[in-house]
Amino acid sequence: MTDSESRDTDPAAPASAEPPKRKYPVGAVVLLAIAAAALWGSSRMTWVTVSSTDGLTEPRTDKLNGGVWFGALTPLALVLLAAIAAVLATRGWLRRMVGVLIGLVAAVTAVPAVALLTRSGATAARAATLAELPGRATVTEVVTSPFPAVLSLVGALAAFAAGVLLARMPQDAARLSGKYDNPVFRRAAATEQVARQRTDEANTAPGQLSERVLWDALDAGTDPTEEAPPPTDTPDHDQGKPGSRGV
Structure with missing residues (x-):
């Protein structure tokens, strides 16, 4: 099973960075x-x-x-x-x-x-x-x-x-006015998606952001190319390596 299939079937997997397309009337x-x-x-x-x-x-x-x-x-x-x-x-x-x-x-x-x-x-x-x-x-x-x-x-x-x-329009049909078309909310959503992308890369499950999201993140002052900081917690299995101090 590929990574994309596992994320689709696993409810605990991170949400996709690209929001689902909505239908306009x-x-x-x-x-x-x-x-x-x-x-x-x-x-x-x-x-x-x-x-x-x-x-x-x-x-x-x-x-x-x-x-x-x-x-x-x-x-x-x-x-x-x-x-x-x-x-x-x-x-x-x-x-x-x-x-x-x-x-x-x-x-x-x-x-x-x-x-x-x-x-x-x-x-x-x-x-x-x-x-x-x-x-x-x-x-x-x-x-x-x-x-x-x-x-x-x-x-x-x-x-x-x-x-x-x-x-007969479906419930999730889009409207042309609302918070998804407001630049403030769109930039905030882009910043959140960039942060989620960095978390995915740290967990070796990289995603892909659209060009629109990247530009919105830059407008919000977030650099999408900046790497996530390394983890601060030391895994327990490092205690068994040479040079580690035992309890």
Whole structure:
């Protein structure tokens, strides 16, 4: 059995100098950014075009964009942007809770798009109300634009996928802020690893430090190339050598 295998199986063996790699939620962050961009773009596009006449003036045509047809569309896009910061600042069960909330937001976002695409949401009465038509006006035509609704639905699906990824994120997933990214704590950890490395070399079980750890140790004022001091205790078997004084 090699030295590395014995250290892996022996619980009393010194810990590895290189910390285990942690998983960052890159996929979820990218999906959230795509979802926020899709919702924002959809809110600026025309969802419904309503034509009306009141018998007194010229026929009127109003174009209702996504922000008017579904008033919460723009705020939900901003919520998803804020969720990116929340994801990067949390970890563990708190990050999974953020994922659940993102999934709920995605479900709410998909409702008006599905209603419009199935023709159940584009009613003349709703169009007249949102266009602020006078009471004597009569709606003559309501035309829906499917592409903005589809874009909104794509954003909702991307947000839901991000929520699922976050809800299933392992416990040891990393966050981009915390003591491991603080230079003070990182240098202290590097100093501790260098000290452990010297102990390992004194016990004839050398390890290997990464270049990042070496630079952090130098920044902290610790020289990684300095050898460990020799042991001060004299082994008992030296008493039997010639020249040793017996009891």
